[in-house]
Amino acid sequence: MKKWIITGVTAVAAIILLAGSLFIVREGEYKVVFKFGEAVRIHSNPGIKLKVPFIETVSSLPKYQKISDTPESTIITRDKKPIKVDNYTVWRINDPQAFLRSLRTVSAAESRIGDAVYNAVRRKLSEIDYGSIISENSSRGDLNDEVTKEVSDIVQRQGYGVEVIDVRIKRTDLPEENKQSVYNRMISDRRSIAAGYLSEGDEESRKITSNADRQAQELIAQAEADSKKIIAEGEQEAARIYNEAYGKDAEFYKLYRTLESYVTTFQGEPVIMLPVNSPYTEILLGK
Structure with a gap:
């Protein structure tokens, strides 16, 4: 047992x-x-x-990628406007031995990376006007890339054993107490820009209309000149053909012209006194 x-x-x-x-x-x-x-x-x-x-x-x-949110912070832009910035960082541990020597814990890594991100974002945004940051043609994409590269270089130099893959600004906003004044100024600026565009449009419209009218007048004048030239050439050619045709029989041409004159003379049945023995009368009487 x-x-x-x-x-x-x-x-x-x-x-x-x-x-x-x-x-x-x-x-x-x-x-x-x-x-x-x-x-x-x-x-x-x-x-x-x-x-x-x-x-x-x-x-x-963790061996996989981690996403760390940086706490919202206030940063002053180049034109002295305070803005609230909220961003996140994608990173991972790529050298665990160096990580343990320098940081040891994930929370310590997030703190160090957050400090580096805040410093980089603050420095970059302090070089840009607020209007450029929020405009439709904003270079925020380039700004994100620049911040990512700067933070990545910092953590590599420090030997933290981590790799910063991406830093992205999620939101930029004004403090509540500054919003209305900035919005009013932005509205005024946009109206001024719109008025400038309208003025430029009117000026361009006048130029186009004036140019079109001038071209139309030139085309009409050229067409009238070409028309007169063609008519003159046609009349000249008709006279040549008539002369050539009538020249072959002068007596017939004389008779034809006399008959044509009768059509004109007797329009409206007028009373005309003609000598009986005149050639004009004899032809009319068929003698």
Whole structure:
């Protein structure tokens, strides 16, 4: 009986020791093995790993990308307007050993990265007017890229063991006490710009209308000149053809012209006194 008790106790102790010796590394995490408070091993590949029970302890660090929100802060723009800025940072641990030496915890990393982001955003926005930040043609995309590069360079120089992937400004807004005055000034500026556009449009319209009228007059004058030239050439050609045709029989032409004159002379049935022996009368009388 005593033998069975010893065997059972031994088995339980073995199970406890085995359970305390095994740990699992999952996808998307680093497992850090500590011995007396010092990191002695870092496991990044998924699987079952071993440690010394009761002596070594295990802690996890995220291997995947993390998103950290920077607390809303007030920044002064180049034109001395205070604005509220809210942004976020995408980052990840890429060197767990350097991370443990310099930062040790995720909260410490988020604090350091947040400070670097705030300094970079404050410096960049202080070089830009508020109207440029909120306009439709804003260069905020370039601003985000510049801030990302600056913060990434800082954390690399500091040897934090993290990689800053992206920094994005989510929102820029005025403090409540400044909104109305700025909005009124923006409305006035937009109205002034609109009036300038309308004035330029009217001036351009007058230029286009004047140019179109001038071209139309030139086209009409040219068309009238071409028309007169064509008519003159046609009349000249008709006279030539008539002369050529009538020249072949002068007597017939004379008779034809006399008959044409009768049509004109006797319109309206007038009373005309003509000598009986005149050639004009003889032709009329058929002599």
